[in-house]
Structures are given as C-alpha cells and as structure tokens.
Amino acid sequence: MGVPDVKDESLAELMSLGGRVAVVTGGAVGIGYAIARRMVQAGARVLISDIHDTDEAVQALAREFGDAQVKGTSLDVSDAESIRACVERAVQEFGRIDIWVNNAGIYPSVPVLEMSDDDWDRVLDINLRGSFIGAREAAARMVGAGHGGVILNVASTAGFKAGGPGVAHYVSSKHAILGLTKSLAVELGPHGIRVLAIAPTLIDTPGIAAGQEAFRAAGLGDLLDSYAARLPLGRIGVPDDVARVALFCASDLALFMTGSTLLVDGGDVAL
Ligand SMILES: NC(=O)c1ccc[n+]([C@@H]2O[C@H](COP(=O)([O-])OP(=O)(O)OC[C@H]3O[C@@H](n4cnc5c(N)ncnc54)[C@H](O)[C@@H]3O)[C@@H](O)[C@H]2O)c1
Numbered sequence: 001m002g003v004p005d006v007k008d009e010s011l012a013e014l015m016s017l018g019g020r021v022a023v024v025t026g027g028a029v030g031i032g033y034a035i036a037r038r039m040v041q042a043g044a045r046v047l048i049s050d051i052h053d054t055d056e057a058v059q060a061l062a063r064e065f066g067d068a069q070v071k072g073t074s075l076d077v078s079d080a081e082s083i084r085a086c087v088e089r090a091v092q093e094f095g096r097i098d099i100w101v102n103n104a105g106i107y108p109s110v111p112v113l114e115m116s117d118d119d120w121d122r123v124l125d126i127n128l129r130g131s132f133i134g135a136r137e138a139a140a141r142m143v144g145a146g147h148g149g150v151i152l153n154v155a156s157t158a159g160f161k162a163g164g165p166g167v168a169h170y171v172s173s174k175h176a177i178l179g180l181t182k183s184l185a186v187e188l189g190p191h192g193i194r195v196l197a198i199a200p201t202l203i204d205t206p207g208i209a210a211g212q213e214a215f216r217a218a219g220l221g222d223l224l225d226s227y228a229a230r231l232p233l234g235r236i237g238v239p240d241d242v243a244r245v246a247l248f249c250a251s252d253l254a255l256f257m258t259g260s261t262l263l264v265d266g267g268d269v270a271l
Pocket residue numbers: 025026027028029030031032049050051052075076077078103104105106107126154155156157199200201202203204205206207208
C-alpha cells in the first residue's frame with residue numbers, strides 16, 4: 001500500500017478524521033478522555049473503552065459535540081478476550097477500525113526490593129501485553145478489511161529514563177513500548193498501518209491526583225508543584241497537551257511518520 005500524495009489537500013482536510021473510526025483504551029478519564037475528545041472534534045466516530053464506567057465520558061462528549069457519534073464499552077486490557085470483544089464491538093457499532101489508541105495504563109509505586117512477582121506482572125500485563133494484543137487485534141482487523149490505519153501507543157518520559165524510585169515495572173513497560181512501536185511499524189507498514197508512540201511527562205490526571213495523595217501522605221510535598229518548577233516550560237502537562245499531539249499523529253499531517261516516539265514533555269527529557 002503506497003503513501004498517498006496529499007500536497008494539494010487543505011490543512012482542514014489533512015487534520016480531519018471524518019469518516020474514520022477510533023478506539024481509545026482507558027478513555028473514560030485523563031489522557032485517554034482528552035484524546036477521544038479531540039478525535040471526536042476532528043470528526044471521528046469514537047469507541048471509548050475502559051475498565052471503569054464510560055457513561056459519563058460518552059455523555060460529556062455528546063453534550064459538547066451535539067451529534068457526535070461516541071459509544072462506550074467495557075474493556076480490561078489485561079484480558080485478551082476482553083480486547084477481542086472490544087474490537088468486535090467497534091466493528092459492530094461503527095463498521096470498521098481506523099485508529100487504535102493503546103492508552104490504558106497504570107503506575108503504582110513500590111520499591112524494587114518489595115516488588116512482588118505479581119506487582120511486576122500486573123503492570124507489564126496492562127501496560128505492555130495489553131498494548132501488544134490491542135495492536136495485533138486492531139491491525140488484523142484493518143488488514144482483513146483491506147485498508148490501512150494508525151496505531152498509537154501512549155508511552156511516557158519513563159520510556160527514556162528511570163525518573164525516580166518505585167517504578168521499575170512501569171519504567172520497563174514504557175521502555176518496551178518504544179521497542180514495540182518500532183517493531184510494529186516495521187511489520188505493519190507494508191499494510192498501510194502507521195504505528196507511533198507519544199511520551200508525555202507528568203500530566204495532571206485523576207491517576208496522578210490519586211498518587212499525589214500518597215506522595216503528600218509520605219511527607220514528600222507537592223509532586224505537581226515541584227515537577228513544574230524544574231520543567232523548562234514552567235508547568236506540568238494537562239491532558240489536552242497530549243491529545244493535540246495524538247490528533248496530529250492520527251491525522252494525515254503525519255502521513256509519512258511511523259515507528260517513532262514523540263515527546264510531549266515540556267522539555268523534561270532535554271534537561
Ligand atoms: N499522567 C501522567 O503523568 C502520565 C505521564 C506519562 C504517561 N502516562 C500514560 O498515559 C496513560 C493514561 O494515564 P492517565 O494519567 O490518564 O491515567 P488515569 O489513571 O487518570 O486514567 C487511566 C484510565 O485507564 C483505565 N484503565 C486502567 N486499567 C485498565 C485496564 N486494565 N483496562 C482498561 N482500562 C484501564 C482507568 O480506568 C482510567 O480510566 C497511561 O498509559 C500512562 O502510563 C501518564
């Protein structure tokens with residue numbers, strides 16, 4: 001499948017996801033919700049999938065974008081059958097899958113000497129294995145339907161550095177996402193499927209808010225404020241900072257990009 005020549009398309013056409021169907025894992029809140037929101041705004045039909053209830057997210061997008069076509073479904077990315085059911089649901093609701101966003105992820109904190117085998121497996125199962133299976137199942141559907149698509153993996157600056165203690169499993173999972181992204185790009189490119197990753201720095205989400213409580217309880221102060229103070233751009237990220245880059249990656253603006261990881265980090269990794 002060749003890369004189309006789009007030099008005569010308008011910017012509006014290049015940015016549009018009109019006619020495309022996207023699935024966002026872990027899309028009920030946080031970064032996933034922000035990605036789903038920008039994709040809906042760009043004209044995609046979106047299936048929000050999450051281990052938690054998706055009703056609130058779906059209703060909020062329907063309120064904001066009126067006739068937006070958004071559905072929700074339950075998904076546990078640590079369960080291959082659940083991922084396959086999510087793919088089926090997307091096809092059943094919207095007829096196809098063009099964009100699959102592996103966003104669902106967890107970041108519990110535990111020192112390496114106390115980290116159990118189960119602690120390790122849980123993070124790797126959700127963050128890495130779930131992304132692999134999601135990509136494989138979505139790509140199989142795209143190839144079977146005879147069209148290309150985009151797989152977008154949410155990595156992290158923890159894919160470039162250790163960052164700090166307590167997250168050996170998380171850091172390993174996110175480093176591996178960069179390798180998975182490259183390998184998928186190599187094998188899926190000939191099928192017209194582009195594979196990219198985005199690597200956010202600290203982003204203010206419900207997941208981070210929960211961790212923040214633990215940070216304060218441990219007497220370590222305000223994680224968000226201290227992180228913001230050391231970033232060149234002077235603040236931590238908000239979910240929409242990541243969503244705008246995700247939209248770029250999924251759109252035809254990025255038509256000749258695959259296999260790479262885009263930092264969305266306010267200068268964090270450059271420090
Ligand atoms: N927030 C940050 O600072 C930050 C930085 C870099 C990377 N990331 C990555 O971004 C992604 C989203 O993070 P966030 O901060 O928005 O998290 P969050 O905890 O705020 O939201 C994560 C969503 O994923 C869902 N989820 C969790 N486990 C799931 C499972 N097994 N199956 C399906 N859904 C599941 C949750 O229910 C939730 O809706 C993660 O992959 C995370 O590693 C976050």
